[in-house]
Amino acid sequence: MLDFSILFPSILNGLTTGAVYALIALGLTLIYGVLHIINFAHGASLMLALYAVYWLKEKLGIDPYLALPIVVPGMFALGYALQRLVINRSSHGKDENILLVTLGISIVMENLALLFFKSDTRNIETAYTLTTVPIGSAMIALPKLVAFVGALIVSAILLWIVNRTDLGRAIRAVAKEKHGAKLMGIDVDHVYAVSFGIGLACLGAAACFLLPAYYVNPQVGSGFVLVAFTVVVLGGMGSFMGALIGGLLIGVVESIGGLYLGESLGQIGIFVIFIAVLLFRPQGLFGARA
Numbered sequence: 426m427l428d429f430s431i432l433f434p435s436i437l438n439g440l441t442t443g444a445v446y447a448l449i450a451l452g453l454t455l456i457y458g459v460l461h462i463i464n465f466a467h468g469a470s471l472m473l474a475l476y477a478v479y480w481l482k483e484k485l486g487i488d489p490y491l492a493l494p495i496v497v498p499g500m501f502a503l504g505y506a507l508q509r510l511v512i513n514r515s516s517h518g519k520d521e522n523i524l525l526v527t528l529g530i531s532i533v534m535e536n537l538a539l540l541f542f543k544s545d546t547r548n549i550e551t552a553y554t555l556t557t558v559p560i561g562s563a564m565i566a567l568p569k570l571v572a573f574v575g576a577l578i579v580s581a582i583l584l585w586i587v588n589r590t591d592l593g594r595a596i597r598a599v600a601k602e603k604h605g606a607k608l609m610g611i612d613v614d615h616v617y618a619v620s621f622g623i624g625l626a627c628l629g630a631a632a633c634f635l636l637p638a639y640y641v642n643p644q645v646g647s648g649f650v651l652v653a654f655t656v657v658v659l660g661g662m663g664s665f666m667g668a669l670i671g672g673l674l675i676g677v678v679e680s681i682g683g684l685y686l687g688e689s690l691g692q693i694g695i696f697v698i699f700i701a702v703l704l705f706r707p708q709g710l711f712g713a714r715a
Contacts, residue, residue: 434563435684436677441569443676444576445631449649450656450668451580452627455587458663459600459620462520465527466507467653468646469534470625474500474632475641476538482549482636489549489633490571496629504625509618538643548640572634579630580669583623587665596620600663652679652692655699661709671710674698 449471456464464470477496481487487495507530516522556567587593598606599616607613639645656675660667675695683691702709 430562431684432681433561434565435680437560437563437565438569439677439680440673441565441573441676442680443673444573444580445634445672446649446652446656446676447669447672448576448580448627448631448634450653450660450672451583451665452624452631453650453653454657454660454663454665454668455583455596455620455627456624457657458665459596460508460523460617461600462523462527463654464621464624465524466530466534467624467628468648468650469531470500470504470646471628471632471649472538472641472643472646473503473534474625474629475636475639475645476542477629478632478636479547479549479641482551488551489636490575493630493633496633497626498629500629501622501626504622505618507625508621509614512621513614513617535643535646542643544643546640546642549636551637554637566638568634568638572638575634576631579627583627584665586623592619652695655695659699659702659709661711664709664711667709667711 449467453464453467456462456467474496477499478489478492481492481495482489511530512523512526515526551568553567557564558567558570559565560570585593587596595606595611595616596619598609598611599613599620603613606616652675656668656671659675660669660671675698678694678698679691682694686693
């Protein structure tokens, strides 16, 4: 049962899945770190991005990877508009209002998807969907390998933006002390909207990497966002490095759990680790103590 020839492919598959989990969680972490709210519409937004990729492929023949320059800016624009025109205006400065608004947005998105796409599960076919790549003794599906590399590249770009650019410095200033940032001339509302937009742009990238090997239906976001919340808490609320490492760890645990316990019970290990972290290190792996 501990044969490395069996474990190695499982670990590789877990890393490829975990990289996408990390990308989804990074968007959630950014929104929480700056706005200090939990975005309940995160899963529904991922579902919307997946449908966008599906529609571009089925109606216009655009490959999911080539759809990145369309879907990512589109999701950014959607996130910016939602935060600036809906969430910001309806919150009236109260966090509980923001939670209810994002929950309402999630319900609206899911019901619109049901209206236009019905409840059918859909997927796409590409020339490389069933292509595999040998890595050592393992055979990895090409779409999963591309998703792994792509998710790490997008994560690196996001970390570079946050740590090395003027926009990133403004984001970190607002996240640390919004009143002080406002006194320094930073447009806090604009930074909030940009952060929300970047969070949804990460979902757009994740959707492009996912769909060649995955499926979409109106409820598909729920499973991903549950894992993303777990990754965010495991890594440490607001920690980008924690979200990245936590996503990879969760992916490996899920894959190995599925290997030994079966696919339906594979996620048990995720929540065992989650509970253990809450018991013994509640600030998360990379989080600071309150």
